[in-house]
């Protein structure tokens with residue numbers, strides 16, 4: 001997992017570390033910001049950042065030395081200036097700590113730039129309704145590709161089990177070994193299966209991704225009952241117009257038991273940046289079988305001498321698993337819908 005950090009550091013966000021023309025000489029006496037304090041970015045809105053510092057919400061902008069370096073939800077940053085959090089107070093972000101993971105999306109019709117959406121999350125929760133709306137496999141596959149590519153643990157959260165049986169859907173993902181939880185209306189909190197979901201979220205930062213109407217807001221409200229108060233006027237979780245927002249929103253779970261990051265629609269999840277070689281690394285058992293693949297083999301279904309086919313033919317690999325992996329591989333370049 002460690003190698004991840006380096007992989008991203010050299011081609012990060014929009015303008016990360018791109019050499020810039022210097023208007024003044026490189027100084028040895030750059031400010032050291034000894035007085036800076038640590039914070040976590042919980043939402044981004046047109047150049048304004050909301051951070052949590054010492055348990056309170058504060059507002060900040062980027063300090064000049066950061067230049068055009070991207071700062072995204074989930075980033076661990078250091079800030080100086082007015083960190084009181086009182087109305088009108090504005091701090092400055094002077095440093096972004098190295099990221100453990102980055103969830104990114106590539107260009108799509110709406111947005112031509114490859115972007116990091118969320119930093120430092122270790123789990124991607126794909127929220128899917130078992131009915132109303134009907135599950136879309138293409139969408140789930142694409143979300144899984146994004147998770148594996150980002151070296152995040154995927155979790156399928158299947159909602160509305162009161163409307164349809166989860167088995168059909170689960171059978172499609174069993175061969176990949178994707179963990180899952182099932183929820184439905186009912187119970188004390190209004191949602192059955194919430195405890196299991198909470199267990200899975202405990203002690204880590206998880207991104208929640210889902211198509212509109214799958215019940216994501218219902219889950220977020222059940223998990224963080226006072227979400228609305230906590231986010232205040234910044235960005236009400238369930239507020240109307242929420243899905244017109246382009247920014248993710250990070251919320252702390254009660255009793256500091258973890259963080260969830262609610263994201264707007266899954267619609268714009270371009271995956272053109274994902275390389276087959278990197279995707280297969282998420283499946284070490286399959287990766288091992290591609291050692292003798294011809295140079296440049298993508299391990300796709302049309303490859304003439306792929307080691308995966310050899311392995312299946314020799315009974316070394318589970319055909320269902322290989323097929324599922326190849327479905328993900330293909331989902332990478334399928335059109336968005």
Ligand SMILES: Nc1nc2c(ncn2[C@@H]2O[C@H](COP(=O)(O)OP(=O)(O)OP(=O)(O)O)[C@@H](O)[C@H]2O)c(=O)[nH]1
Nearest residue numbers: 159160161183184185211212213214215216217218
């Ligand atoms: N039958 C059933 N309905 C549910 C369940 N969970 C949520 N719903 C309903 O599904 C609808 C959509 O739920 P939301 O929580 O708003 O879904 P969302 O994914 O946040 O959708 P957007 O707000 O459009 O992004 C609402 O009418 C919910 O009451 C469930 O477990 N079973």
Ligand SMILES: [Zn+2]
Nearest residue numbers: 293297299306
């Ligand atoms: Zn191959």
